[in-house]
Amino acid sequence: MTLSTFPEWIYDGSPIDDPLGRGDRAVKFLRALRHPKSGMPFQLDPWQERIVRRVYGPRHPDGSRIVRTVVMLLPRGNRKTSLAAALGLLHTIGPEAVPNGEVITAASDRKQARIAYEEARGLCRAHPKIAPKVKSLDYRNRLQYPANGAFFEAISADAGTQHGRTPAFCLADELHAWKKRDLWDVLRSGLVKTSGALLVVATTAGRGQENIAWDIVEDARKAARGKFDDPSLLPILFEADRDCDWTDEAVWRRVNPGLAHGYPDIEGLRQLALEGTRRVGDRESFRQLNLNIWLDHSSDPFVDMSVYDEGFGDVDLDSLEADQEQCWLAVDLSSNSDLTVIVACWRDGDDGYQVHPWFFCPEDNIDAREALSGVPYRIWAQEGWITPTPGNVVDFRIVEDQIRELAARFNVVEMAFDPHMARNMLNNLAEDGYPAVEMRQGWVTMAPAVKELERAIVGRRFKHGQHPVLRWNFENIQVHTDSAGNRVFHKGKSKDKIDGAQATAMAVARCSTGNSNRSSYDSADLDIEEWAFVG
CATH class of the missing domain: 3.30.420.280 (Nucleotidyltransferase; domain 5)
Known part of the structure; x- marks a missing residue:
């Protein structure tokens, strides 16, 4: 029987070590941020707070953070980019910042990278004390914090070479959409240059297994199932079983932690599911993006892979x-x-x-x-x-x-x-x-x-x-x-x-x-023009 990868610890109320109060400090900083549109405190819901405490609380005896890599698999609409952008600010202008620290959010293309940048910029502008202390360089998708020399920058995998990066914090956003692993390799090698650097992978499910996202998520699955012991890796995997009843709203609520707090829109999910009952392509898109079921490349597969x-x-x-x-x-x-x-x-x-x-x-x-x-x-x-x-x-x-x-x-x-x-x-x-x-x-x-x-x-x-x-x-x-x-x-x-x-x-x-050299399909009937296969 396959062990579940579901992060039960988010909901079971189990204690989370925080000997130095760093987890509590991170939560307080995030709650002090303001939403750009409403000006209200940043919405850090209970499931998100548990994640923040689990990342920043546990420490080695020397005080260094235990978690170095977070793999967060979340369906679309659960505000993973917003949370990750806020964590980026925690390392730029917050208590996790280091002097001259590089905070990098990386995405598959410039448009996706811009989303994370705008999330962070909006949070800064909405806070009356933070806004005047942060300089926005929109043409570079960069926020600079002159007080400590740190900066927050959004880059994309299609923007050419990024060698020389030494990030203290890196968000790999929607990794499933990265076509090549060049940027991934550059950032991973740069992270080891900075003591206590943190990598957060925040993505929805993808298609196929010949990509870096599959490798990273599959490794996280093995960790979640206890196949190996690596306390530095924190898997947070909200994904439905491949053979689940994809129309069951109980399945939706289990893998979409935000639904309990009003996002994504339940009526919107119901509409997508209804359309999926009529069209195969829409069904597969719903399973992949809204239930986090990792699919094969084909939308009409020959066999279950x-x-x-x-x-x-x-x-x-x-x-x-x-x-x-x-x-x-x-x-x-x-x-x-x-x-x-x-x-x-x-x-x-x-x-x-x-x-x-x-x-x-x-x-x-x-x-x-x-x-x-x-x-x-x-x-x-x-x-x-x-x-x-x-x-x-x-x-x-x-x-x-x-x-x-x-x-x-x-x-x-x-x-x-x-x-x-x-x-x-x-x-x-x-x-x-x-x-x-x-x-x-x-x-x-x-x-x-x-x-x-x-x-x-x-x-x-x-x-x-x-x-x-x-x-x-x-x-x-x-x-x-x-x-x-x-x-x-x-x-x-x-x-x-x-x-x-x-x-x-x-x-x-x-x-x-058998071993006859004559094909069993050879016959006079084959002299007719056949529809040729196009390979």
Whole structure:
């Protein structure tokens, strides 16, 4: 049974250590701030006060703060940016400030960064004693406090290099929207330069697992479940279960702590949920942004990725080689913008499969691919999950050499090719006696392949060894269904690749037919024009 990540300590009334009174001091400062519009004291509701006390109260014997990193996962509308901006002021003009301290709020783009800046500026201007002591530099999104030399500045991940930063406090706002990790790495390395620096990650749930936000939140989940002991990390995770009843208002109230205090608007949530019952896209948006359910990339997924993940078991290539188990290869050669992939498939028991892919991409545009897709192509290449080939297009000679190496190593009984772009390679291999065949990509051919792959995954009879690029391809899949209920793969957005998943369906389908080189789909009926798959 999976342990809950819900922060019960926020509501259970348990004591929070505060030996030096720093938690109480922080609460008093925040309550002394004023709202820009009403002039009333800053609204620090009980759940927020517990968080502040938990961050600033507990201390090491030498008096230093125990908590160094806060990961706060909150649905949209729960005023996480307002709270984080107020905490930033606590470190700029409040009792946590240090001389010449840098307080940085970082967001994915300039517009989002400006929101945090305006929140902080509004709080300063609303207080008659603070306003004259703080200088606003709007063109730089910066608040300066000349009395101690500290400043509060909002920056964005799309603003170029930020090297040289040494923040005493850093807010990573809406981390799920950061396309690259460059700024994250710069800020993390800068935080260790300042004694007692604090990092606050405040974000809603995102999509996919190939991003820095997933890594950080997943690490926080492990901490919340007690998988490791790190008192410096404070996870505050308000997220609904993936398989919850998303229409249940009790679920809404559990993961939206502000609802008990009037925000977000309950009627607005009801309207969004009503629209979600009619439109899949609106439903998925509601689950992600308002219930904090981390979604897959696709809005119409092929399978539940949590079920796919159950096939994490290792695929032992050495044992498969030694035992000379029959192997089927499927090859999908790419255009300039797609991935090229070879997928090998072996039987796993009587009705299961195990697969292993080999991906290729051009070396010259690997960084551009990473910037466009937001996935870590460069890291994947360094870790061996992708093979970069010289130049700005995939070198098919390297791919063909890999196929020949696999045929020499494993008991390959068939090599199935998507014929698009593969004529020369297929002919080369066939002339040399390799069992190379075409596998057309239309509905008639691929619908049975997709059906067999789905059966294997849902039946927990599909082992993939946790290959990260293959997983990314699977979570990008959208499914097209014809009037007869036949399904084929399609990619929903041009930047999302599904080539590995397509080749996997091919390999599984060929493996399921046995060791005949003749496809079970070959027939005179296939001479008709098929709707071609566009990869």
